[in-house]
Amino acid sequence: MVRLAMILLGVDYLRVRWRELLMVGCLSVVLGVTIFCDALDGALWFPIMPFAALLLLEGVATVCVAWTGMGGQRTLRYVKGITFILSAALVLVGGEHGNFILSMIFGTLFLVDGALQMIAARVVRYRKWKIAAAGGGLEVAIAIFFYQPYPDHYAGTVAYCVAFGLLFGGWNMILLAMRVRRMAINPAVADEQPAGHATAAATTATTDTPAGQKRPLPDSFDGPPEPHEHVLTVHVWTPVGTVKAEARRQPIVDRYIAAVDRNGSISTGHAALETAEGIYISLYPAVEIERSPEEFSRILRATRDNDVPGLFQPDYATESAAWCPSTRQIRIRNYDPERLERFWAEYRRDTTYNLTYRNCSSTVAKALEAAIEGASVRAWGKRTGWKPFLRVATTPELWVAAQVRKRSATMAWTPGLTLDYARALSMLADPRPSGWVKMARLALQTMYASRQRWRAEKAAASNIYDTDAADGQDPGSEGRLEPPWQPVTDQHYPAKRPDAS
Template sequence: MVKLMMILLGVDYLRNRWRSLTVTGWLLLAVGIGVFIDALDGALGFPVAFVGWLLLIEGALTLSVAWAGVGGQRRLRYAKGIAFVLTAALIFEGDHHGHFILSILIGLAFIFDGLLQATSALVVRYRRYRVALGFAIFEIVLGIFMIQPYPTHYKGTVPYCIGAFFIFAGWNLIMIGMRVRKLTSNPAVWGDASAEAASVADKAPDNEARVLQASEWDGPPADNEPALTVHVWTPVGSSKAETQWHPIVDRYIAAVDRNGVISTGHAALESPEGIYVSLYPAVEIDRSPDDFARLLRATRENDVPGVFQPSYAIESKAWCPSTVRVRIRNYDPARLDSFWRNYRADTTYNLTHRNCSSSVSRALDAALEGAAGRLYGSRAGWGALVRMIVTPELWVAAQIRKRAVTMAWTPGLTLDYARALSMVADPRPYGWLKVARMALTKMRKSRRAWREEGALAQNGGSNADPPARV
């Protein structure tokens, strides 16, 4: 979450507010620790019912306006609303097994996530897998703590979660404030890229000249509208033969056809300025089931020469058109160009560490750096930060990024990541605001129609023949 917020808000925005971010972080951390400790003795002073009402109201409002969303946004709103309402119902159920069910669900979620992260770290063995393994063990321990009844017999589940949320939120803000205090370039984007490339992007004249004409849109860009495009060939869609049905696996990892051939799909990024990021192995990798497990390791012995495809037109003609496209208006051509000049100097390809999907995701991060600042311009105050934090797609993007970094970027994860970031970079109107505007517009039209009907009636009465005398 820290890196994603640094990307979308930009170093300049955060550096100007590092003191406030740090102070707020310490306050949240203190509150979270206090709530967590308060829940340990079983005599709860925290207003759990109040949290239940908040969740119920938020869930009901989300469900009432979820239909106003577009595509994946609508499904996410429905999922969020249902989850909030069910959580509120379990909180109100209280001692009648509500706390127990909630504890089991939350604990199992932590354990499952920790096991998944630990397994992927041990299998992929990327550069910092030991750090991820430590976090995975911590998640598993936290899940076990949620499931076992000691010391509050499940009554402290909700305060535990709220306290943990405040603790993690405060720690994230402290980390952001301390990291951006003296930064001149964004390490969340540039990473091992040269600081010179980052400074060139900051000083590029196009970076200052790009001005957006709106701060929110009702839908994705039109086909004739200039926009950054993420092309994704899904494993199933790019397979040459009919694939076997494996739920989730063939969406996010790979598809296997009837001949046993594995298809992992592909991802590419295209900009209106002519940049095309599409990394592919120079020599086709043998993806038979026997060798595939060995190739999953992100170790240097699996590095092979790669090649960047020249353009989408050439690649799609030689292969097939992309299965899905995600288009984003709010991007920075100068930062993308600086990143691309540095990144394309190395053509190394690694199936899990440096593949087509990881290249596209890194290029997308560079292009969207400082999206909130470009979106609101001089109005990018604390409201920009608050609006971004309460956007569900930001949390979805953060979870996808976490999975991809600890496992591997795949076309399926890149597709979901691009979709989530498109909702943050090109924000849609809030559901309830959109419904309110629609209602006000309808009321104005109705009043206008009534006034016109009244005017016509008055004009008709004055022009009519006078009544005959009897």
């Protein structure tokens, strides 16, 4: 999350607040260590029940306003709310059994995540893969700690989770403060530039006025962009949507890795980025890579011997005409075309293509990060104090984007992961109104429309009354239904028979 926070808030915004960030991070670490040590003996000082009640309240509130979201945002809100409600219910109702279940759940999550990270690092062998493998080993150790009952027989499960959250969150905040203290350039751009170019770009980035401030931003980001708006578009060709023959459906695998058709051919999909200013970023191998099942495991390694010449496609119209239209499109309003142009000028000097560490998806992800630097500050304003930081930190999409980025960095960027990453970043760059604010606004709009309708109906009824009175009719008699009965007359009955006597 450190890198994403730097990208979304911008180095300039964070540099002037690095001391406060450092203090908050240190305080978070101290609290985390204190709570962890307190839970070791089973006699908890940490208020478990009030915390569970707050967790339940947050879950219920999230579910109540989840319907105001859009697409994936709505789904994420529901998942978050239901997760909080179930976790709080296990604490409030379950007692020892609830703590045991929570321990097994958290342990399994850490175990799966750590094991996947270690396996991916061992297979792909990207840069710094040993550090990633060590991080996976730490997660496995935490999973074992949750699984075994020592020393408190699962009584401190919730406290441990809070402690780990404070520890990791505080550590990330300390790293963020120390990194932005002297940093002067977007890390997404710095990774791709030589030292001399990076210094020049840093000077340009801090002295020029970003184009994102020149372009007027809309008052509200709620809803998809209008056709006339200048937007950045992420094009994604999904693996299933690009196979030549009928795909053999494999859930998750054909969504995030590759799809295999009935003839055995593998399709990994594609990703590209396009802006209204004419920038088009799409890296493709100059010669088609053989992707048979036998060769796929070999070319999956992020090693130099798997580097091949690549080429950049000229524009979307040419690429889609030669292949097929993109399957999914993610559009973002709040981006900086000048920063993207500087990134693109440096990145396209190298046309190397590698299926794992420098492919179409990784290129789009880096370009997207360069384009949205400082997006949150542009959306909320530079002089709003800590509001941009708090809004970014409390948005669930930040956690989703961080997890997707972590998986991609430790494994490989794929079109499926790029699609999820772009969707999460679009929610952060173009922040939607708060769910409570949106719900209140919809309620007020409904009330106002109802009052307008009632007034129109009352005015129409008054006009009918005045017209009938002027014509000498009984006001309001027009259109009145006659009763279904008629006056009783003699003709309705037969004549009385004469008396037989």
